[in-house]
Amino acid sequence: MSAGSPRLGRYVLNGAAALSLGFILLPLIFVTWLSFFRQEIPSFPPEGYSLQWFAAAANNKSFIDGFVLSLQVGIVATLIGLVLGVPASLALARHRIPLGPGVSTLLLLPLVMPGIVLGTSTYVFQIEVELATEIPVMGSLGGLIAAHTLVVIPWVVRLVTASLAGFDRTIEEAAQNLGAGPITTFWRVTLPSIRPGIVAAALFGFVTSFGNLEMSLFLVGPGRTTLPIAILQYLEWKIDPTVAAASLIQIVLIGVAMIVTDRYVKLSRVV
C-alpha cells in the first residue's frame, strides 16, 4: 500500500489532467470535424466530406466585414491597453500608490466580471455620457474600442506585473551609472526585459477582444458587426457547417499566432 499509493496518486492526477484536457479539446475536435461535413444539417454519421463550407464562410460578406472590424477593434484596443496598462503596472509594482492593492484589483476586475454585466454597465455608462456631453458615444467605433480596451487592460496588468516581479532592478541602476537617463533606461533596459510579458499580454488581450461577444452585443451600432456577432446572427437563421468552418479558421489563426509568439517568448514562462 505504501509503495502503491504514490503511483496511484500519479495515475489519478494524470487521469484528471487527461479528462480536463479532453473536456477542453472535445468541442474543438467536433467543430473541426463538422466543418468538413457535406450535408447542410449536421447529423451523425456524416454523409460525406467537402470543403464547400470554407468557401461559403470566405464568401460571406458579413463574416468578412465582421472579421475586418474585429481585427481593427482588437488591434487598436490592444495598443491602447498596452499604453495604459504598462505604465499602470510599473507604477503599481514600483511605487507606493495610495490604495495600491485596491487599484490593482480594480484593473483586474473586467476579467472576472461576467460579460453580460460588463456589457450592460458599459452600455448604460455610454448612454449617460452621451446624454451628459452630447458626444455621440453610443454605437460608435470609439465606444466599442473603449469597451474592448477594458478587457485588454487586465491581461496587460497581470502579465506585466508578473514580469516586473522577477525583474532585477540593479540593471536599471547599472544603466544610470553608465550615463543613461530615466527615459533611455526604460527603453533600453526595462522594456526589453519585460518584453515577454508585454508580448504575451498583447496576444491574450487581442484574443480576448477578438472573441468578445457579450459586451459587443450591447455596443455595436447599425451596420457595425464584429465577427462573433456576425456568427451569432447567422446561427439565428441557419445551422449549416459554415459557422464551424469560420470558427476553425479563427482557431487556426489564433493557434498560429500563439505558436509564432511562443518562438520569441516562451508563453509557458510568463503566463
Added chain:
Amino acid sequence: MARLSISHLKKSYGDFIAVDDVDIAIADGEFLVLLGPSGCGKTTTLRMIAGFIPPTAGSITIGERDVTALPPWKRHCGLVFQSYALFPHMTVAQNVAFGLEMHKVPQAERGPRVAEALRLVRLTGFDDRYPRQLSGGQQQRVALARALAMQPQVLLLDEPLSNLDAKLRLEVRVEIRELQRKLGLTTIMVTHDQEEALTMADRLVVMEKGQVRQVGTQRELYEKPADRFVAGFIGRSAFLDGEVTAPGRFRTAGGLDMVCAAAAKPGPATLALRPERIAVGGEADGLPNRFTAKVEHASYLGALLDIQVALDEHDRMLLQIPNRPGLTEPQPDESITIGWAEDAGLVYPRGA
C-alpha cells in the same frame, strides 16, 4: 581620474542612522578599501557616492565638482555591482559599449574602445556572447570592463569578488589591483573580507555602525588601532578588562597588576595585546610583565600554534607562537610562563 572627497556625509532612515558623519579624502589614483562588519553602512556610503541614495547631510566632491545634487547618470563614476548587473539582453560587446553610447562617443571610436576594455580584462573574443553564456568570473570581468570603458573619474566596487570561489577570488584580486595601478584609477572598494582588504588597499577605512573608526594603512591599523573595535577587527587581539590605576599601571578585573604605556589616563580600561607580541617560556625572562598561565586549549595551525590560556578565572588570552621543529603543543592544564613588554599592550578607555 580625480580626487574624491566626502565630507560630513550622513544618511538616516527615520531614527536609524545608517551612515554617520563620514569624512574621507581619496587622492588621485588611490585604492581605498571600505571595511567593516555587515550592516555598518559600506554599501550605503558607496551608493551615495554613485548617486543612488540621496544623503541626509554632507557633500561629495569628485575632482573639483560638487556632485551631491547630481543624478547618477551625470556623475561619471563607474560602479561595479556585487551582482554584476549585466544587461541580459545584450551581448558582452553591447554591454561594454553601452556607457560609450550614453556618453556620445562617436560610433567609429566605440569599437576600438570596447576591444581595449575587453583586452584589459582578458576577455578578447567574447564579444558576441550573452551574459548567461559566461561563468561568474567572466561576468565579473565584463562588469569591470563595462565600467572601465567609459573612463570613469572614480571606480566604485561593491564586494566585487564575493560571488567568486576562493581560487578565482585570489586571481581576480591581483588582476583588479594591477589594472587599477596601470590605469591610475581612483578607486573605492567595499568588502567585509579582511584579507582581501589588507592585500589590495593603499589605505583602508574601518567602519562600524555607520561611523568611521579609523583611516590608515595596513601597518597603522594593525600596530596602532585607534580603538578597541579596530584592535579586534583588524587581526586578532587578546583583551583584558580592568582599569588604569596610575600612569603606566594597569590592574585587571582579576586583580593582576601590569605595567603599560604611561600615556593612558586612569580609569576603567581595556588592555589589548597582539598574540604574537606575547613571549612564552624562557623568552619571557626579563620582561616587565611576567605571569604564570594555565593552558586551556592549544591548536596546531602549521606555521603557528594557537594557545588559549587563563591568567586567573577572569582573565583569558590568546597566544600565538611560531612553530619550529621539535616543538610540541602544550597540554591543557599545563602551566607556562608568559610575558610581554610594557609597550606591547594598547590601552583603551572603557565605557566610552
